[in-house]
Amino acid sequence: MPSPTEQTLESRLLDLESKLGFGLPTVTKSDIAQRLDKVQTAVNQQTTAAFRETWNESQALFKELDPGMALTHQQQPLLYRRQEVLASAATLDKDMQELSKIMHLLQPHTEKGKGLREDQVTQAPILTSYQITPSDEQRLDQVRLTMDDLSRRLQQVIVRTDAMLESYHTIMAVASEKVVMADETIKAKERSS
Numbered sequence: 001m002p003s004p005t006e007q008t009l010e011s012r013l014l015d016l017e018s019k020l021g022f023g024l025p026t027v028t029k030s031d032i033a034q035r036l037d038k039v040q041t042a043v044n045q046q047t048t049a050a051f052r053e054t055w056n057e058s059q060a061l062f063k064e065l066d067p068g069m070a071l072t073h074q075q076q077p078l079l080y081r082r083q084e085v086l087a088s089a090a091t092l093d094k095d096m097q098e099l100s101k102i103m104h105l106l107q108p109h110t111e112k113g114k115g116l117r118e119d120q121v122t123q124a125p126i127l128t129s130y131q132i133t134p135s136d137e138q139r140l141d142q143v144r145l146t147m148d149d150l151s152r153r154l155q156q157v158i159v160r161t162d163a164m165l166e167s168y169h170t171i172m173a174v175a176s177e178k179v180v181m182a183d184e185t186i187k188a189k190e191r192s193s
Contacts (some may be wrong), residue, residue: 009032010032013032013035013036013039016039017035017039020039020042020043020046022038022039022042061086061087064086
């Protein structure tokens, strides 16, 4: 009789084979390794090289980022920081090149060891060469008007909410006083009777 693990593996393998279109297995149930090889070959044939490369890279990152059994609560922040750095490593070079371009635009003629003059900053190409199209300007004006309207309506909501909260506070204070007075009256009547 097969163990529960073998039954689970068998059922999962049958499900995978049916999804890949194999139909019923042609080999015996005891030859699971051969069936797994057949499934892997079929998957490799049906996927692209880019997908396989991405999959292999994902597996490598998974192994590299796996904290393992020895992870303690003191090591968690370091692990998460390491995962964050490794996850962004692919774009780090591109980001550094973009930063270099920005620095070049901000500091067009700066000599080493000298600070920037005010006119170099205010007349930097990134600030002076920016042009906006009329359609973009109209869109920005529309966004500004929408934001102004939203701000005005938000202020109205805030004023209404403050008034409602003040009314609620007043009602609760009066109700509390009435409950205390009613409680004192009831206690006084109970003592007198």
